[in-house]
Amino acid sequence: MKNISVALFLLFISFASCSFTSKKFDNPDKDKDRVLLEIVEHVMINAHFSPVDMDDAFSKKVFESYIKSLDGQKRYFLQSDINEFKKYETLLDDNLKKGDISFFNLSYERLKQRMKEAEEINKTIFAKPIDFNSNDKINTDYEHLPFVKNKAELQQRWKQIIIFSTLSTYLTKQKEEASKKEKDAKYQSKGDDVLKKESVEATQKTLSDMFGIYNELTREEWFSLFVNAITETFDPHSNYMAPDVKEGFDRDMSGKFEGIGAQLQKKTDGISITDVILGGPVWKGKLLEVGDMILKVGQGTQEPVDVVGMRLDDAVKLIKGPKGTEVRLTVKRVDGTIEVVPIIRDVVEIEETYAKSVVILSNGKRYGLIYLPKFYINFEDTNQRNAATDVALEIEKLKKENIDGLIVDLRSNGGGSLKTVVDIGGFFIPKGPIVQVKSSRGSRDVLSDNDPKTQWDGSLVILTNELSASASEILAAAMQDYKRAIIIGGKQTFGKGTVQSFVDLNGFLRQNDYGDLGALKITIQKFYRINGGSTQLKGVESDIVVPDKYKYIDIGERDMPNAMSWDKIEPAKYTPWSNNANFDKAIANSQKRISENQYLKLIDENAQWIKQQQKDNIFPLNYEAYKSLIDKNEEQAKKFKAIADYKSELKFASTASDEAKVKGNEDLKLRRDRWHENLQKDVYIDEAVKVLEDLNK
Secondary structure, three states: OOOOHHHHHHHHHHHOOOOHHHHHHHOOOOOOOHHHHHHHHHHHHHHOOOOOOOOHHHHHHHHHHHHHHHHOOOOOOOOHHHHHHHHOOOOOOHHHHHHOOHHHHHHHHHHHHHHHHHHHHHHHHHOOOOOOEEEEEEOOOOHOOOOOOOOOHHHHHHHHHHHHHHHHHHHHHHHHHHHHHHOOOOOOOOOOOHHEEEEEEEEHHHHHHHHHHHHHOOHHHHHHHHHHHHOOOOOOEEEEEOOOHHHHHHHOOOOOEEEOOEEEEOOOEEEEEEEEOOHHHHHHOOOOOOEEEEEEEEOOOOEEOOOOOOOOOHHHHHHOOOOEEEEEEEEEEEOOOOOEEEEOOOEEHHHHHOOOEEEEEEOEEEEEEOOOOEEOOOOOOOOOOOOHHHHHHHHHHHHOOOOEEEEEEOOOOOOOOOHHHHHHHOOOOEOOOEEEEEEEOOOOEEEEEEOOOOOOOEEEEEEOOOHHHHHHHHHHHHHHHHHEEEEOOOOOOOOOOOEEEEHHHHHHEOOOOOOOOOOEEEEEEEEOOOEEEEOOOOEEEEEEOOOOOOOOOOOOOOOOOOOOOOOEEOOOOOOOOOOOOOOOHHHHHHHHHHHHOOOHHHHHHHHHHHHHHHHOOOOEEEHHHHHHHHHHHHHHHHHHHHHHHHHOOEEEOHHHHHHHHOOOOHHHHHOOOOOOOHHHOOOHHHHHHHHHHHOOO
C-alpha cells in the first residue's frame, strides 16, 4: 500500500551482508539486462521469506502483471498483439533461468510502435471538431475491458477517452466560471464556445505532453517494469528499485522534503492517495484523504495535465515542487464526486509526526489520549527521541493530571520501528512477550519486554482503523491477546505482517562494467502475535467495530495481488491481564450504543454508497447526460455532509507542561486549538471515552 515499514527496512539493512550474498557474478559476455535478471532471480529465490516455485503458474502471473503495467487501460495493444505475446505466457520462468529476454524485447518494440500509432490516431481525431453531444458511452472498468480487435476499434476507444477528458475539463471550467462570478458580480464570464475551445485544447495538450514523456523514456526504464512484474509475483512489497528510483527514495527518507505531503500509487484509473504525510500541507489543510484519485495536475493557473494512464514517476514530477508554489489537483473523491483542490506546496513539519497527548473531561472525570502517528526512531543515534521515550513522557504528564483511563490512538499509523513497539507494549504489562518474528530460514524470535515496571495499569482503549498497519497491529494484537485493552476500530486493521529489507544488487558483481544496477526491497520476515496467529492478511479484528467510510472498499493487504497468506505458529508463553472483569459488559454496552446511534448509521450508509459509486464505471459522452450524472452524484453526496457537523459534549485541555509551551507561541496555540476542535468532532473518541467509563464502573 505505502512505505508503512520504512524504519523496519532500515532496522534490517544489515541483512544484505548475510551468507547468500557471498555468491559473486562474473559475466563479461552478458549484457546488463541479463546480468540484472540473473542476480534478481538469485536474491528472490535465496532470500525471500517464502520463495515461490518458478513454474508455469508463476510465469502466467508475471505475464499478466507485466502486460497490465504496460497497457493497463488497454489503449495501445491490439488483441492480435496479446495473442502473439501469449506464446510466452508459460515460458517466462524457463526464459528467466536461461537469461532469455526475447519476450521483453518483443513487447517493448511493439509498445513503441503502438504508441507511435496512437499518437497519429490522436492527431486525426483532433483534426475534426470534438462532439459534445455524442450518444456513445465510455467504460472505465479497464480491468474487465477487452483489448480492441483492430485499429478502427482502437480509434473509437481513443475518441471515447478524448471526449470523456474534454467533458470533464469543460464541466470543471464552467464551475470555475460560476465561482468567479459568485465572488465578483462584475466578473465577465467566458462564453460556452470559448470554454469548449479551451477544454479541447487542454485535452490535446495533455495527451501531446503524455506522448512526449513516453517518447523520452529509456529502454532501461521500461525494463524495470518487467523486473518488477517478476519481484511482485512473490509478494506485493518486494520491489525492484532502479537507480533513479532508489536515489529518490533515499532523498525522501532524509526526513525533509517539499511537496504536497502525500504518498501516491499508480492505478489504472488515476493516481491514488495511499497515505497523507503528517505535518504536510495536505494534512494541515485536510485537503485529501486516502482513497482519493488524482485525475489531473495543473501548475497554478496553467491548464491541468491528465495523469490517467501516466507513469507514477512522471505524475509525481508534476505534483512535486518547491515550497510556496501552487499545484491544482483535479480529484475524484472516495465518494465519487470530482473537484479541483488547490494546494500550496510546503516543507513537512516534522514536529507533527511525534506523539502528543491531551486531557479529556467527561462527566466530572478526566481521561487521557495519546496520539501516536508512527513508531519513529533515529537509527543513527538511538539515544535521541523516539516513539517509546515520547509515549513514556506523555503517560507521565497525563498521570500528573490524575486521569481515570487512557486512549492510545493508532488510527492511520503505518508502523515503524520494531524496538519502539516492544518498549511501548511493556508500558502496559509487568513483563512478557510482545511479538514473535519468524525469518526466511525458519528461526523464531520472541521479542519481550523484560522490565517488570508497569507505567500505566489503569483502563486502556486502543483506537485503530483499516490503515493501521505493521507495528500498530503488533501493539494492538499484543494488548488484545493479554486482554489488557479493548480495541475499537473498523472490522480489521490493514493486515501487513511482513518485514522488508534493502539489498544492493551491485555487491554481487565481481567486477562491475555495467553501472548502477539498483536495489531490491525484499520480504525477509513475518510477524506473529503472541497467541501464534499472524497479523498478515487478517490484521487485528476489533473488539468493538465502529462504521467508517473504508468499511466496504478494497483498501487492505487482503486486496493486494499476490499477498502472502495468513498462518499460525506456536504461541508464546504469557499471562493474561487479570484486572479486566468489566471487558465483556463494556463491549456489550458499546455495541448497543453503536447500533442505536443515528450518526453512525449515516456513516455506514455513506460507506455503502461509496462502494456503489466505485462500481459505477459507465459514463455518457453526451455533455448534458454527463453533467446530469455528476450533478446527481454531488446532490447525493450532500446528504452525507452532515457527517462533518458532529460535535461531542467532551471538553479537551492541554497538560500543564504543554500549556506552558503554548504560552507566547501563537503557532503552537493555533495547532493545539485546531487539534482540540477536531477531537471534539470525532465520534470514535466520544465512544472510546464511554467505553472507559464502563470499564471503570
